[in-house]
Amino acid sequence: MDDELPTYPAGLRLSERRVVVVGGGHVAQRRVPQLIAAGADVHVVSPQVTPAIEGLAGAGEVTWHERGFEDTDLDDTWYCIAATDDGAVNEQVSAAAEVRRVFCVRSDDGTRATAWTPATGRHDGVTVAVLGNREPQRSARIRDEIVEQLREGTIAARRQRDRTPGVVLVGGGPGDPELISIAGRKALMDADVVVADRLAPRELLGDLPADVELVDVAKLPRGRSAQQEEINRVIVERALAGKRVVRFKGGDSFVFGRGYEEVLACREAGVPVTVIPGISSPVGVPAVVGIPVTHRGVAHEFTVLSGHLPPGHPESLTHWPAVAQLTGTLVLMMAVENAPAIATALLDGGRDPSTPVGVVCDGTMPAERTVLATLGTLAEELAAQDVRPPAIIVVGDVVAVAHPEHFADH
Ligand SMILES: C[S@@+](CC[C@H](N)C(=O)[O-])C[C@H]1O[C@@H](n2cnc3c(N)ncnc32)[C@H](O)[C@@H]1O
Structure with missing residues (x-):
């Protein structure tokens, strides 16, 4: 499958539904038995076919149309596979399929297909299907490994x-x-x-x-x-x-x-x-943006605090003047709303206004971003950058270790 093209994996119920395979060579020969196993009404369109396909036609398991492809072959069809060695014919099949809204697999050029055949295997009622048509052999190896591990019990299937x-x-x-x-x-x-x-x-x-x-x-x-x-x-x-x-x-x-x-x-x-x-986010979120909560010679402790209540709130169990005296890293959670009051409490308790601060919003998620400030500028930066929860606020020199260019004067 082309990495640039988004796809939607799905299983198809093809039982008694018309499926057309254009081409009678080795690709068709590999696909036809799976289609028969799915109960499809398989039609092979090709002037020549391999002996194996001819045998299936002779046994009545597929219908062989011994001629070249015509667009009308895809009338009333649910699914088709363009598997000739002639790019122009495959292109014609694709075009006819597109007009009729039939999903079409292309054996020659996956990027021009609307469907892809996965490497499949079964174990204990489970179908394993691996897509990756740029590297079909790799898909097959992955499929083999998964099926093998299911058999060995290394991967527990739902039934177990x-x-x-x-x-x-x-x-x-x-x-x-x-x-x-x-x-x-x-x-x-x-x-x-x-x-x-x-x-x-x-x-x-x-x-x-x-x-x-x-x-x-x-x-x-x-x-x-x-x-x-x-x-x-x-x-x-x-x-x-x-x-x-x-x-x-x-x-x-x-x-x-x-x-x-x-x-x-x-x-x-x-x-x-x-x-x-x-x-946990107070350690994992700074880590993914490259801020270490401890660093040799810089911070030998880190303290995780909830900021959901402002300093001085009667229900708060945190003694902020004591926190201000700590020398290690402070990691504040649920603190976006109360950050200005917390910064003031830390400054009142003796922390330096130039103390580096890193605010990581939506850590590890697509919208992740880091806002840098100091204790003295935190309130205004949070407002200017429109910071919203969830965010982790890291206070301490470890932020300058991670961003020396930003805190050059520190
Ligand atoms: C109710 S606490 C839950 C914390 C969670 N149990 C943990 O161990 O990370 C919610 C707070 O965690 C922090 N948080 C959780 N996930 C986060 C993330 N992906 N990015 C930034 N902060 C996050 C924020 O401070 C948020 O306000």
Whole structure:
């Protein structure tokens, strides 16, 4: 498949549907048996065919039209394969297919096709199909490896999945679906029910089998405690009904994720609960943009803080004057709104206004960007750059280590 052309993989039900293969050589010979196996009404159009195709025609498994291609061959057709060794004929097949809205595979030039044949294999009721027509041999090797591993059990097919009822808390990482752990991915594929947070890597939800119940937390009743109570109720209720429930969160479930409240709710109800850790955003997000939270000779500690309450708020458990005295890196989460007040508290506590600050928005996701400032300019930079959550704010000299050009005077 051409890398530049977006494609949509799909399975086709061809049973008793007319499929036309133009050409009777070795490409056709490889494709025809698969079409017959799919139950298609296969028509081969070609003046000559290989002995194998001739045999299939003789046995009545395909209809052989012993002549050159005519556009009307594609009337009432669902799918066709242009597999001659003559580019002009293949082009004519493509054109006739396009007019009739028939998907057409091209054996000579995949970039001119509207469909591609994957390398396929089957194991235990599962079809493995690998597309990559620029490198068909590589696709075939990948297919072979996957089928082999399915057979060996290295890859667990859905039928062998863990069906033990209970709740698994899965930390999905900061957003990029590649950054979930292998254990987390497996847990997702084993789930009967997935209860997903807004910040969990949602692209992975598209891979869930169709029979999995998906509960979107963003759609539950509003209000922090009402929502949490409802989540606790849903996960406990489903697990008690014998389901395997994955509670799917962004980052790590125990880092400002209220995960332990869910553990307690499960324990109280006698529901078994396990935890699969995730890459937490205060470490993972700076890392992907090249900011180290510690660096030898610069920062020997880092402190992760929630900024969801402003300094001085009666419910805040953070003693900001003490935080200002720390010499290591500060990583602020949920702090965009209160960042100006936090910067003021740190400056009041003795931090230097020239302290470097890096704000990473939408880390690991397509809209990712980094805004650089100092403690003294943070409030105005956040407003000027229109910074919105989710963002991680890193305060400390490690930001200058990563961006020496920006903080040359520091
Ligand atoms: C409710 S907390 C959840 C944190 C999560 N449990 C973790 O371990 O990363 C949400 C905050 O995490 C930070 N955050 C999470 N994902 C982020 C991302 N991809 N980019 C930047 N910040 C992120 C932001 O500070 C956001 O306000």
